[in-house]
Amino acid sequence: MASSKIKDGPRILTANALLSGRVVYWNGSAWSRSADEALRAASPDEIAELEARGAAEEMVNMVVGAYLVPLSESGTIEPLELRERRRIGGPSIGLPGAATA
Amino acid sequence: MYTYDAHDQALVDARAHEFRDQVARRLAGQLTEDEFKPLRLQNGLYLQLHAYMLRVAIPYGVLSSDQLRMLGVLAEKYDRGYGHFTTRQNIQYNWTKLEDVADMLDDLASVQMHAVQTSGNCIRNVTTDAYAGVAADEYVDPRPISELLRQWSTLHPEFAFLPRKFKIAVTGAAQDRAAMKFHDIGIDVKAGAGGDPLFDIWVGGGQGRTPRVAVLFEESVSLDDLLPTLDAMLRVYNLHGRRDNKYKARIKILVAEMGLEAYRAEVKADMAGRDRAVFDAAPAEYARIAAQFADAQQPALTPVSVSRKDPAFAAWLDENVMAHRVDGYAAVTISLKAEGAIPGDATAEQMKAVADLAERHSASEIRVTHRQNLVLPWVPQAELRAVYDTLVEQDLAEANIGLASDIISCPGLDYCALATARSIPVAQKLSQELRAREKREDLRGITVNISGCINACGHHHAATIGILGLNRAEQENYQITLAGRADEGAQVGNILGPGFAAEALPGAIHRILDTFQGLRQNGENLADVYARVGKDPFKQAAYETLERAA
Numbered sequence: 001m002a003s004s005k006i007k008d009g010p011r012i013l014t015a016n017a018l019l020s021g022r023v024v025y026w027n028g029s030a031w032s033r034s035a036d037e038a039l040r041a042a043s044p045d046e047i048a049e050l051e052a053r054g055a056a057e058e059m060v061n062m063v064v065g066a067y068l069v070p071l072s073e074s075g076t077i078e079p080l081e082l083r084e085r086r087r088i089g090g091p092s093i094g095l096p097g098a099a100t101a
Numbered sequence: 102m103y104t105y106d107a108h109d110q111a112l113v114d115a116r117a118h119e120f121r122d123q124v125a126r127r128l129a130g131q132l133t134e135d136e137f138k139p140l141r142l143q144n145g146l147y148l149q150l151h152a153y154m155l156r157v158a159i160p161y162g163v164l165s166s167d168q169l170r171m172l173g174v175l176a177e178k179y180d181r182g183y184g185h186f187t188t189r190q191n192i193q194y195n196w197t198k199l200e201d202v203a204d205m206l207d208d209l210a211s212v213q214m215h216a217v218q219t220s221g222n223c224i225r226n227v228t229t230d231a232y233a234g235v236a237a238d239e240y241v242d243p244r245p246i247s248e249l250l251r252q253w254s255t256l257h258p259e260f261a262f263l264p265r266k267f268k269i270a271v272t273g274a275a276q277d278r279a280a281m282k283f284h285d286i287g288i289d290v291k292a293g294a295g296g297d298p299l300f301d302i303w304v305g306g307g308q309g310r311t312p313r314v315a316v317l318f319e320e321s322v323s324l325d326d327l328l329p330t331l332d333a334m335l336r337v338y339n340l341h342g343r344r345d346n347k348y349k350a351r352i353k354i355l356v357a358e359m360g361l362e363a364y365r366a367e368v369k370a371d372m373a374g375r376d377r378a379v380f381d382a383a384p385a386e387y388a389r390i391a392a393q394f395a396d397a398q399q400p401a402l403t404p405v406s407v408s409r410k411d412p413a414f415a416a417w418l419d420e421n422v423m424a425h426r427v428d429g430y431a432a433v434t435i436s437l438k439a440e441g442a443i444p445g446d447a448t449a450e451q452m453k454a455v456a457d458l459a460e461r462h463s464a465s466e467i468r469v470t471h472r473q474n475l476v477l478p479w480v481p482q483a484e485l486r487a488v489y490d491t492l493v494e495q496d497l498a499e500a501n502i503g504l505a506s507d508i509i510s511c512p513g514l515d516y517c518a519l520a521t522a523r524s525i526p527v528a529q530k531l532s533q534e535l536r537a538r539e540k541r542e543d544l545r546g547i548t549v550n551i552s553g554c555i556n557a558c559g560h561h562h563a564a565t566i567g568i569l570g571l572n573r574a575e576q577e578n579y580q581i582t583l584a585g586r587a588d589e590g591a592q593v594g595n596i597l598g599p600g601f602a603a604e605a606l607p608g609a610i611h612r613i614l615d616t617f618q619g620l621r622q623n624g625e626n627l628a629d630v631y632a633r634v635g636k637d638p639f640k641q642a643a644y645e646t647l648e649r650a651a
Contacts, residue, residue, distance in 0.1 A: 018128070020198050021153035061130045064148060082575045083514065086523070087150050091515040093525050096183040097448035 006070040006080055012038035013050045014087075015063035023087055024063060026053060031063060035077050035088045041068075102165055102466060103248045103393050105213040112255070113210040116217055120144050121203035128200070143223075143261075145216030146202055149518045153197040156219040157209060161229040161247035161271070162190030162469040166460040169467050171212045173452030179205055184452070186437060186445040188509060188560055189268070190228050190469040191219060195516050217255060222263045224254035224335070229271045230278045231470035234394060235432045235478045237424045241290040241298050243273035245391040246327070249383065253328055260335050264342030265350035267335070268307075275589075280471055282306045282315040282591035283563055285352045286334065293321070300327050304334065304364075305356035308557035312593040313353040316361055318368075324387060328380045333371040337364065399464055402429025405482045414489055417500040422485065431482050433463075435475040435492060436499040436507065440536040441529050444510040445473030454495045462488050471560075472509055472548075474502065499536075505544040505614075506535040509560050513553025513570060514577075520553035522570025522577040527551055527603060534607045542618065546626040548587070549610075563587035565627045566610060567594045579606050583613070583639055584631035595631070597640055605646075612642040 012035070013026035024031040025038035032038070041050040047068065054066030072078040079085050086092065105113075120140070127137040141147075145156040157172070164172075172192055176184045179201045180194040187193055197205070209215055218225055227250045229243045230236065250269060254260065260267070270279040273290035281287035287303035299321040306315030322330055338352045341359065356364050409415035423432040435455060437445050447455075455475055459467045462484045463477035470476060480488055492498040501507050508531060511517065513524030528551050538544065551568040552559030561567030567582035578600035585594025601609050616638050617627045631639065 016148055016152075019200055021148055021151075023151055058134065061128070064134050080575065082522075082572050082577065083150075086514045090151055091525075092523060093443060093515055093529070095181060096443060096446045097450065 004070050009073060010040050010042045010071045011047050011050060011068040012040055012071060013054050013066060014069050015054060015066035018061060018064050038077055102163060102397050103390055113215040116215060117203060117206035117210045120206055124199060124203055142220040145219035147220060149516055152195060153199055155194045155197040155202060155205060155216060157192050157214060157216050158219050158226045159190050159192060159469050160251050161227055161244055162231050164467040166456040166465040168212045168214055169452050170456035171208060173449040175205055175208060177449035183446055183448045185512060186469050186473050188471050188473060188558060189226055190471055191226055222265050223261050224267045224269065227251055227269050227271065228279055228471060230274055231468040231476050232278060232423065232432055235425050236274050237426045238275040239273055239426060240292050241273040242394060243271040243290050244394050245387055246290055247271045248390045249387050263339055264344050265347060277589040280563060280587040283308055283587060287315050298324055302330065305353040307351055307353045308560060308562045310348060310555045312562040314591045314593060318365060324384050328383050329372055329377050333368045336371055337367045399427060399479050401427050402481055404429050407482055407485055417489055417498055420500040420504060421502045429482055431480050431485060433477040433480045433488055434502045435497050436501055437474050438501060438507050438532060439496055439499045441533050443525050444508050444528050451495050451497060458488055458491055472507060503545055504539045505547040505549050506532045506539060508532055509550040511553050511559035517553060519556060521572040522553050524551040524553035524559055524570050527568065527606060530607060531610060562593050564594060571600055577603055579603060584628040586628055595636060597643055609643040612645060613639050616642040
């Protein structure tokens with residue numbers, strides 16, 4: 001599981017869906033496409049549990065590359081790292097043509 | 102063009118079949134991700150920031166109409182209606198689903214295409230001059246040897262797990278349009294006595310975090326000796342290249358640490374001890390391939406004078422149409438850099454339209470340039486207006502080839518899992534700024550290349566104005582390099598100084614261009630001016646407002 005340089009603070013669990021490759025977040029009972037629904041872990045025990053959940057989900061072949069994303073202390077889903085801020089929202093650019101998701 | 106024989110076709114068919122089985126085993130849980138990852142990468146399937154990305158090989162950048170049409174079909178059928186042409190003359194699909202990939206590979210195989218060796222530590226797609234076979238300054242057509250190298254390097258049993266990826270470029274003209282000296286091995290083809298090709302071999306070029314211009318390994322290598330030499334060069338690299346540190350694993354580091362003479366001596370010693378019988382078929386195969394390309398040459402036509410009454414059409418003729426080696430034809434470069442557009446992106450509709458255009462007006466042939474544009478190599482001069490009118494309808498008629506707004510950009514942090522900053526929005530903003538500027542002043546010969554990380558897929562080291570996106574304390578920051586060159590006078594750009602925030606970057610670029618125009622003498626390009634006056638005037642100008650603010 002990828003680890004962040006940021007050692008403290010709340011976390012959410014993310015991965016890529018095995019079939020579609022799309023970014024997903026663990027909402028406490030399933031994987032969601034919405035980071036806003038992600039389960040936020042704050043205490044060391046909660047974070048350890050979330051990390052174990054990621055490893056278990058990989059084992060049952062639902063997702064790929066699960067890891068924890070450090071958040072700001074603001075109470076909202078606001079990743080501290082630039083990469084994760086970009087990953088949450090999808091490409092920041094208008095996609096070519098009249099493409100839709 | 103080269104047409105697959107039964108061996109080629111059997112190979113890509115089998116590969117697609119094999120990958121279908123690998124995906125099925127992965128989905129059934131019989132392969133873990135750790136086991137599956139090297140298999141998918143060997144078929145060009147990456148897991149990027151938002152989704153899987155499939156990179157499809159376009160060997161030496163040559164496409165038939167049927168092939169480009171299929172690339173459009175793949176974009177429409179399996180992706181989001183567009184694809185991204187890369188600096189290695191390939192195409193990438195950004196929203197691939199794992200369950201679709203085997204079908205995509207089957208569709209590709211049906212038009213003699215594949216995704217083999219578009220990833221991994223192997224010999225990647227061989228690239229060459231996008232104007233091969235039609236450029237007026239060409240000595241020898243580099244496509245036949247590129248095809249021979251494709252055959253030699255495809256699934257080469259010794260070179261599937263090299264210390265690091267390995268890129269080969271081939272050129273055969275006075276002007277290097279393949280960035281040959283920025284490759285692990287660069288090959289410059291020239292005509293020998295009696296018309297046989299001779300090959301100057303360069304080694305140790307590359308970009309990334311340690312940019313290097315290749316050095317001359319050996320001049321005038323014969324066709325008989327070419328593959329034995331390359332084989333030995335790769336073998337010595339495979340043996341001594343560093344596997345302990347991926348940042349020091351490319352051949353450029355080996356050659357620098359070992360020394361060119363020692364490396365050369367070891368290659369020669371390796372060659373001396375080898376049975377060359379395995380290469381006996383190469384000259385005959387080269388002749389067979391060359392004959393196929395020669396057969397595709399078009400007969401000369403009577404040259405015609407094209408009306409320049411329409412200023413927009415005349416501008417397009419000036420910037421996007423290149424002189425041809427055969428009378429009556431022109432080579433048309435289709436800009437994938439419309440003002441504010443994403444460099445290298447083309448929609449499915451555009452790909453199909455260009456495929457149709459090539460069928461009607463360019464001997465059913467298209468090329469992909471390493472500057473992320475497309476080329477119609479065989480357009481009769483009398484049909485230029487018809488081609489232009491169709492390109493206008495498709496928003497593909499931007500008259501900016503070779504101008505500053507013809508920007509190279511990697512996908513950056515909008516797509517790429519390795520990127521440290523976004524590059525596409527920067528390219529889009531600069532494209533608008535520079536397009537406006539080049540309509541009132543001469544910015545020919547200025548290349549602007551943008552990479553979203555130090556891996557330099559956007560070739561920033563080799564640009565007149567290079568831009569490198571970095572992550573500084575979780576904020577995007579853009580470093581400028583100046584006076585790089587990708588052509589026969591290849592040189593690595595010079596870092597100007599500390600980076601800029603995205604908002605400050607266009608202003609800095611404008612001040613650099615103002616300085617260039619103020620200092621320019623007798624048609625000098627920016628690299629010439631830089632060589633004459635040095636970094637200081639550019640640095641002072643670029644950081645002018647920052648110093649004032651401080």
